[in-house]
Amino acid sequence: MTTTTHPSPQVRRGTPAPGTQHHGVLRIIGTTLTWAFASFNVLVLLFMLFSSFKTTKEIFRAPWAPPSSLHFENWSQAWSNGGFGSAAVNTILVVAASSVSVLVIAAPAAYALSRTQTRLAGGLTVFFTLGIGIPTQVTIIPIFVMMAKVNLVNNLFGLYVVYTAVSLPFTVFLLTGFFRSLPGRLEEAAAIDGAGVVRTFVQIMLPLARSGLVTALILNIIGLWHETLIALVFIQDQDKSTLSLSLLSFMSTITSFSDNPNWGALFAGVSILVLPMLALYVWLGRRIVEGITVGATK
Amino acid sequence: MADVVFDNVTRIYAGAETPAVDALELEIADGELVVLVGPSGCGKSTTLRMLAGLEGVDGGEIRIGSHDVTHVRPKDRDIAMVFQEYALYPHMTVEQNIGFHLKIAKVPRTEIARRVTEAARMLDLTPYLQRKPGKLSGGQRQRVAMGRAIVREPQVFLMDEPLSNLDAKLRVQTRTEIAALQRRLGVTTVYVTHDQVEAMTLGDRVAVLDHGVLQQFDRPRAIFDRPANTFVAGFMGSPPMNLLGGRLEGEDVRVAELTLPTTRAQREALTSDEVTVGVRTDAFVPAADGEAALNSIIELVEDLGSDAYAYCMTDLGGAARHLAVRVDPDEVPDRGAKLRLRPRPGAVHLFDGRTGDRLPD
Numbered sequence: 001m002t003t004t005t006h007p008s009p010q011v012r013r014g015t016p017a018p019g020t021q022h023h024g025v026l027r028i029i030g031t032t033l034t035w036a037f038a039s040f041n042v043l044v045l046l047f048m049l050f051s052s053f054k055t056t057k058e059i060f061r062a063p064w065a066p067p068s069s070l071h072f073e074n075w076s077q078a079w080s081n082g083g084f085g086s087a088a089v090n091t092i093l094v095v096a097a098s099s100v101s102v103l104v105i106a107a108p109a110a111y112a113l114s115r116t117q118t119r120l121a122g123g124l125t126v127f128f129t130l131g132i133g134i135p136t137q138v139t140i141i142p143i144f145v146m147m148a149k150v151n152l153v154n155n156l157f158g159l160y161v162v163y164t165a166v167s168l169p170f171t172v173f174l175l176t177g178f179f180r181s182l183p184g185r186l187e188e189a190a191a192i193d194g195a196g197v198v199r200t201f202v203q204i205m206l207p208l209a210r211s212g213l214v215t216a217l218i219l220n221i222i223g224l225w226h227e228t229l230i231a232l233v234f235i236q237d238q239d240k241s242t243l244s245l246s247l248l249s250f251m252s253t254i255t256s257f258s259d260n261p262n263w264g265a266l267f268a269g270v271s272i273l274v275l276p277m278l279a280l281y282v283w284l285g286r287r288i289v290e291g292i293t294v295g296a297t298k
Numbered sequence: 299m300a301d302v303v304f305d306n307v308t309r310i311y312a313g314a315e316t317p318a319v320d321a322l323e324l325e326i327a328d329g330e331l332v333v334l335v336g337p338s339g340c341g342k343s344t345t346l347r348m349l350a351g352l353e354g355v356d357g358g359e360i361r362i363g364s365h366d367v368t369h370v371r372p373k374d375r376d377i378a379m380v381f382q383e384y385a386l387y388p389h390m391t392v393e394q395n396i397g398f399h400l401k402i403a404k405v406p407r408t409e410i411a412r413r414v415t416e417a418a419r420m421l422d423l424t425p426y427l428q429r430k431p432g433k434l435s436g437g438q439r440q441r442v443a444m445g446r447a448i449v450r451e452p453q454v455f456l457m458d459e460p461l462s463n464l465d466a467k468l469r470v471q472t473r474t475e476i477a478a479l480q481r482r483l484g485v486t487t488v489y490v491t492h493d494q495v496e497a498m499t500l501g502d503r504v505a506v507l508d509h510g511v512l513q514q515f516d517r518p519r520a521i522f523d524r525p526a527n528t529f530v531a532g533f534m535g536s537p538p539m540n541l542l543g544g545r546l547e548g549e550d551v552r553v554a555e556l557t558l559p560t561t562r563a564q565r566e567a568l569t570s571d572e573v574t575v576g577v578r579t580d581a582f583v584p585a586a587d588g589e590a591a592l593n594s595i596i597e598l599v600e601d602l603g604s605d606a607y608a609y610c611m612t613d614l615g616g617a618a619r620h621l622a623v624r625v626d627p628d629e630v631p632d633r634g635a636k637l638r639l640r641p642r643p644g645a646v647h648l649f650d651g652r653t654g655d656r657l658p659d
Contacts, residue, residue: 188352189385193399193446194373207389 048274052267059263074264075272082250082269083238091225091242094156098163099220102171103213105164110175111201115187125176131169140233147234154236162234163224171216178212179205214287222277243273300363300453302326302349302486308357309344309510318344320510321358326503331480331487333501335494337533341510342490343458349488350379350456362453378447379456382463384439386431386446392418393427396445417449420479437468444476448483455480455487461496473499494534498522506530524647528654531576531647537607537622539576542614543651546571551648554615555590558646564657572651579607580624581645584638591638594621599630606630610637 051059052074053067079085113125143162144153152158182205190200206213228244235241241249247269254261304324310317319341326332334342347353349360351372360368367375378399386395393414394401400410418424421441431439440460447455460476461469477500480487491497497504498518506513506521506529514526525531531539544553546565551558551573558575585591594610597620606627612619623639625631648657 183383183385185381185383185385186387188350188372189379189381189387189446190398191352191372192350192377192379194402195398199402204387 045274045278048267048270052264052271054264054267056261056263059267071264074262074268077262077265078250078269078272081253081265083241083246084243084250084269084272086239087241087243087246088272090156090240091244094160094163094242095221095224097160098167098224099217101160101164102167102220103217106168106171106175106216107206107209107213108201110172111179111205113172114176114179115184125173128169128172128176132173136166136229140230144233153234154240155234156240159231159234159242162230163227166230167220167224171220174216174219175209175212178209178215182208211287214284218280218284218287221280225277226273247273300486301328301330302454302488303361304345304349304358305361306358307345307348307355307360309341309348309353310356317356317510319348319507322510322512324505324512324515326486326488329484329486330502331477331489331500333489333491333497333504334507335491335497335504335533336507336513337492339509340507342492342507344510345507346456346458346488346490349454350377351375376453377456378450378452378454380440380443380447380458380460382459384431384443384463386439386442388431391428391430392423392434392442392445395431395442396423396449398446399450413449413451414445417445420448421445436464437472440464440472444479448479452485455485455489457487457489459491460489462491462493476500495536498534504534506533508533524656524659525576526656528574528576528649531649535578537579539578539647540621541649542575542577542619543617544573544575545651546573551575554592554613556592556640557590558641558648560648561658564648567650567655567657569650569652573657574649574651574654575641576647576649577641578645579622581642582621582623582639583642585640589638589640591640592621594623594637594639596631596633596635596637599625599633601627601630603627608637610639612639 047064050065050067051063053070053072054074055071058068109128113121113128143165147153147158147162152161186204186208187200190204195203226244227242228248231242231245232248235245238249250269251266254263254266302324303326304322307319307322308317309319322341322345324332334345336342344353348355349362351367351370355368358368359366362375362377387398390398396417397410397414400413405413414427415424418427421444423438423441423445426434426438426442431442434442440463443460457476461472464472473496489496489500491500498521501518503516504518504521505515508529514521514530521530521534525534525539528541532541542553544551544558546552546560546568547557549560549565551560553575560573592612592614594612596608596610598609600607600609604627606625608623608625608631610621610623612621621639623637631637649655650657
């Protein structure tokens with residue numbers, strides 16, 4: 001028996017459509033910029049990781065070289081002295097609770113806004129969108145005063161409430177666009193099948209909006225994980241601090257109270273903050289792109 | 299099972315000047331398959347969506363059986379609908395899609411399983427029950443949409459262009475399957491299409507709509523043989539009927555050299571001396587030498603094997619006009635050939651030239 005061999009897909013490159021192979025100046029500039037940007041970010045990341053395993057002396061002697069030996073004590077020092085242990089638990093709790101709560105509130109709101117054609121709904125959509133444009137720095141003092149009145153300052157629950165509130169505008173905005181892109185025919189089919197509004201939302205539209213919901217969830221987790229300003233204003237006690245606050249205080253301890261600051265430990269601290277998000281991004285990054293570009297085709 | 303009545307039903311969209319559906323009167327008998335047909339924007343889909351309860355009714359009354367459903371919610375109308383894009387729930391399996399209504403209606407699980415299995419068997423969907431719609435071909439999706447409707451055992455089936463997303467061959471096959479299924483189940487069905495061939499082949503009766511107004515409601519053959527006006531004459535039939543402008547001279551209608559006799563009743567019904575003469579493509583015969591004829595030159599020939607049509611340019615006393623003529627498929631004439639044509643006596647349709655209405659026979 002004879003077998004015919006086909007060239008493997010990697011070898012055989014299909015003929016591109018006419019005109020698409022044109023290497024214009026713009027294309028060259030664009031490709032160069034993209035690669036430059038990507039390499040810069042990878043280098044910064046490598047620099048951070050390398051430095052976290054080096055002694056301070058080695059960091060200054062050969063900043064770009066890989067560590068000659070792995071100083072794991074940098075990491076243990078950051079974890080124990082910097083208070084990263086309890087801060088990690090606080091952060092995970094607050095960020096997880098806020099990101100989920102935001103979705104629970106924003107998804108029904110966005111669905112209603114995307115499907116209601118009244119003037120009120122239009123106004124509300126604009127209202128939510130305006131929320132994105134107002135910087136936190138402007139509203140943080142009034143929010144602090146309000147929260148102080150209800151005794152929710154220096155309190156992780158208070159931080160959770162504020163995080164949930166400030167994340168709502170963007171999430172509602174993102175999900176409104178997403179729900180708008182879902183076909184209305186399905187709701188009509190559900191109406192004829194006898195499903196009410198709530199059942200249609202929960203059993204038909206929510207499952208379809210899964211990639212949008214995942215996108216919103218990840219973007220919120222990443223945003224809140226790194227959030228520093230609000231936490232700095234609202235949290236005073238060490239045992240209630242979040243990872244970004246711990247890093248901040250760890251940095252000031254290392255740099256101001258020591259003649260011989262351990263920069264390696266500081267980089268280990270930064271890595272503790274950054275690496276979980278990097279892992280999340282590597283794991284779910286494709287989903288984010290899918291969620292953001294939905295509706296771009298078709 | 300029930301009859302369906304549209305009693306003076308009107309729909310006006312917000313901001314629109316003219317109604318999308320204007321004072322529609324339709325009485326659909328129990329078990330009948332009625333096709334609503336017309337060009338885009340004629341109001342056929344709006345009519346169906348009003349019957350489904352997906353669209354408000356601005357005037358008049360819709361009744362299913364003895365119930366006035368004008369303002370009743372879709373789920374309480376006891377209807378099932380097949381959508382043009384099928385509108386299957388993409389995250390549910392075929393089985394869940396078909397059984398969704400029964401589950402909501404709290405039908406016992408064993409009964410749901412029995413009815414879904416029965417519908418799947420009827421539609422050859424049994425091997426696909428655990429698949430999701432994304433993994434099905436267009437034809438299979440269409441059958442799932444049918445299954446979702448059948449399993450409900452409703453009073454009325456509503457079908458909104460259910461075949462328009464299928465390729466030509468599958469469309470013809472599915473058309474006959476739908477017709478057979480509807481006859482077997484005996485459920486009153488309202489079927490919307492823009493395809494006049496579908497309308498002619500499927501409908502017990504056909505309602506032709508244009509600009510929201512019902513033009514004619516009759517059996518397919520009657521619509522073909524006696525179109526109520528020039529719109530119906532030009533819309534139904536492929537290629538459409540040739541409509542030629544003529545003028546009443548004495549007791550005859552004159553079109554170029556041709557003279558066609560009229561009856562007294564026809565002359566009395568005319569609002570002016572302008573008459574539109576309609577001739578089907580197969581109603582032309584070659585004129586003998588010396589006989590009055592339409593002198594035509596063939597511009598294009600469509601040879602379909604069993605049928606052949608010649609598209610000609612004809613001189614109508616100074617004004618050139620296109621004519622479509624069925625020719626013998628075994629002796630197809632060449633492009634550029636000259637034909638001398640006259641309509642077969644008795645195969646001519648006369649319409650009022652001003653109003654477009656058919657003149658009495």
